[in-house]
Amino acid sequence: MEKFSLGSENLDLRIRIAELEKELADYRSGAAKNSNANGHATHVLDGEDDDDDDDEQNGLNPQDQDDKAVKLDLDEFRRYGRQMIMTEVGLDGQLQLKRSKVLLIGAGGLGCPAAAYLAGAGIGTIGIVDHDLVEPSNLHRQIMHTVEKVGQPKVKSIISSLKRINPNPKYIAHNYALTPENSIETLEKYDLVLDCTDSPQTRYMISDACVLLGKPLVSASALRSDGQLVVLNNPPGEGPCYRCVFPKPPPPESVLSCGEGGVLGPVVGAMGVLMSTEALKVLLSRADKKKRRKPAHLSPDIRPADAKDTPKREESPEQKKFYMTIYSAFSDTPFRTIRMFGKRKTCQACSPVATITKESMKNGSLDYVAFCGGKGSGKYPPLTKDEVINVEEYNKLRENKEGGLLVDVRDDVQFGMCALENSINVPITTILTLPIAPDKDGIDGGERTPVPIPSWLPRDTSTPIYFICRLGNDSRIAVQRLKKSGLVKGNVIKDIKGGLWEWSRKVDKTFPLY
Amino acid sequence: MAATFTVLYFASAHTYTGKSEDAVPGPMAVSKLFPYLEEKYPGFRKKVLSSCALSVNLEYVDLTEDADKEIQNGDEVGIIPPVSSG
Numbered sequence: 001m002e003k004f005s006l007g008s009e010n011l012d013l014r015i016r017i018a019e020l021e022k023e024l025a026d027y028r029s030g031a032a033k034n035s036n037a038n039g040h041a042t043h044v045l046d047g048e049d050d051d052d053d054d055d056e057q058n059g060l061n062p063q064d065q066d067d068k069a070v071k072l073d074l075d076e077f078r079r080y081g082r083q084m085i086m087t088e089v090g091l092d093g094q095l096q097l098k099r100s101k102v103l104l105i106g107a108g109g110l111g112c113p114a115a116a117y118l119a120g121a122g123i124g125t126i127g128i129v130d131h132d133l134v135e136p137s138n139l140h141r142q143i144m145h146t147v148e149k150v151g152q153p154k155v156k157s158i159i160s161s162l163k164r165i166n167p168n169p170k171y172i173a174h175n176y177a178l179t180p181e182n183s184i185e186t187l188e189k190y191d192l193v194l195d196c197t198d199s200p201q202t203r204y205m206i207s208d209a210c211v212l213l214g215k216p217l218v219s220a221s222a223l224r225s226d227g228q229l230v231v232l233n234n235p236p237g238e239g240p241c242y243r244c245v246f247p248k249p250p251p252p253e254s255v256l257s258c259g260e261g262g263v264l265g266p267v268v269g270a271m272g273v274l275m276s277t278e279a280l281k282v283l284l285s286r287a288d289k290k291k292r293r294k295p296a297h298l299s300p301d302i303r304p305a306d307a308k309d310t311p312k313r314e315e316s317p318e319q320k321k322f323y324m325t326i327y328s329a330f331s332d333t334p335f336r337t338i339r340m341f342g343k344r345k346t347c348q349a350c351s352p353v354a355t356i357t358k359e360s361m362k363n364g365s366l367d368y369v370a371f372c373g374g375k376g377s378g379k380y381p382p383l384t385k386d387e388v389i390n391v392e393e394y395n396k397l398r399e400n401k402e403g404g405l406l407v408d409v410r411d412d413v414q415f416g417m418c419a420l421e422n423s424i425n426v427p428i429t430t431i432l433t434l435p436i437a438p439d440k441d442g443i444d445g446g447e448r449t450p451v452p453i454p455s456w457l458p459r460d461t462s463t464p465i466y467f468i469c470r471l472g473n474d475s476r477i478a479v480q481r482l483k484k485s486g487l488v489k490g491n492v493i494k495d496i497k498g499g500l501w502e503w504s505r506k507v508d509k510t511f512p513l514y
Numbered sequence: 515m516a517a518t519f520t521v522l523y524f525a526s527a528h529t530y531t532g533k534s535e536d537a538v539p540g541p542m543a544v545s546k547l548f549p550y551l552e553e554k555y556p557g558f559r560k561k562v563l564s565s566c567a568l569s570v571n572l573e574y575v576d577l578t579e580d581a582d583k584e585i586q587n588g589d590e591v592g593i594i595p596p597v598s599s600g
Contacts, residue, residue, distance in 0.1 A: 344576075
């Protein structure tokens with residue numbers, strides 16, 4: 001038995017050796033032919049790559065930018081052949097990709113698939129900005145991060161995955177958060193930027209920096225089952241910027257992160273993949289297409305003999321059009337493409353009356369957080385000490401059967417996933433529809449029609465009311481909103497601080513964290 | 515043709531209204547649309563519409579520049595809030 005397996009292993013190896021020898025012979029003859037024909041082939045391997053991830057902070061040489069002497073080696077012909085034989089790519093297109101430097105901001109749900117395809121396509125230099133660490137809740141959609149990378153910096157994790165797809169590109173890790181102060185410096189070494197971030201303020205900031213630096217920007221986003229994709233400032237100075245499309249930021253209380261609002265993995269994945277396509281389109285449009293021949297049937301030299309002469313039409317340069325693609329995964333017609341008008345005449349960033357400058361970005365005088373209404377500040381009301389209880393204290397009350405009325409304000413889907421025993425579900429959206437009591441010194445002292453009291457509220461004043469939610473934010477809003485309604489008089493109303501997340505960490509470790 | 519045009523609600527507009535679309539009686543000037551929707555869905559304007567892009571028949575429409583543009587019955591209007599997550 002052992003002899004037999006050794007024998008078959010030996011045979012496998014012989015076959016493999018024969019294959020490799022044939023490949024090597026093919027390489028040699030192919031190389032000779034290629035170098036005679038067009039001089040593109042070279043045996044020189046890129047000596048640039050160190051395998052050490054920590055070594056990648058070294059930045060870019062400005063000379064790289066103009067390196068027209070980029071060539072493809074034989075491995076690269078093989079690796080990129082399937083895309084190179086496309087009319088849209090060709091050798092000149094592939095060389096253009098190799099010459100290009102692309103920056104992805106964000107190594108999350110959008111950045112992972114976008115980077116995977118750009119690395120695969122043979123972009124010469126790929127930079128990635130992110131300051132986060134890989135978390136288990138990322139893994140359902142951030143496909144470059146894997147179980148064993150949990151806890152690692154995302155940039156390190158994504159680059160090690162990208163190297164396994166394609167070791168050829170130069171990968172540059174920017175393991176920090178992009179700020180107005182460092183954005184110009186970070187972006188200026190690249191040819192093209194992909195906005196794979198997750199907040200309105202970074203979207204405006206990146207767009208402004210791209211306008212100031214004359215870089216095209218591929219911008220996409222996704223939440224729940226919706227996605228948006230738009231190529232901005234392309235060509236630089238002509239196409240609209242993010243401010244042209246959305247001049248007013250969304251009100252901060254309406255902005256949800258994927259953690260708050262949820263997101264379907266393939267939806268954000270699809271948007272990331274589409275970003276990589278748009279990025280390739282922008283880069284390939286810069287390739288030297290003069291050498292291209294038209295297909296024979298369109299070539300004026302080869303025409304059927306009986307073809308009539310048509311008057312020559314001057315090919316007018318095409319009017320550049322701008323589009324935004326909207327994806328609604330659960331809609332019967334999931335994709336829609338909206339035609340945009342060009343730049344906004346009054347745009348603060350890209351119009352002739354623009355006020356945003358490199359200096360105002362670099363010195364930090366532009367406050368994007370304030371422009372976007374300061375998410376975090378003012379979103380959740382401050383509560384007094386008497387309005388808050390921590391999870392341990394509340395647990396003690398429960399054990400003594402003094403838990404009162406426990407109101408879980410998450411939506412019904414989350415309540416259905418897991419909930420504390422004896423809690424009732426009144427979603428925050430319902431609580432926000434409670435009436436607001438008029439001021440005590442109302443102008444009219446007249447009779448008011450009494451507002452019906454919702455059935456879930458206790459009718460006595462002795463039952464305390466405790467609000468809980470996932471993380472302890474909505475429950476704070478609920479406390480304040482119920483007080484404002486004037487519907488309960490005298491009852492203790494408290495927020496359970498830190499919500500179910502804290503409950504799971506401090507009281508009951510078997511309660512699911514999500 | 516029905517005497518209405520269709521309003522499509524994307525992203526947070528869909529969440530706010532709980533619907534993917536509405537049939538709205540037309541014709542109607544662009545400038546009248548948001549007040550109309552605010553009446554139908556109180557709070558919609560401040561919380562969602564204020565930052566939305568608007569499209570009519572897949573063309574971006576600017577609320578100030580195209581304020582007088584008439585939305586015709588049979589048109590398709592898109593309410594497009596900025597999505598910023600990713």
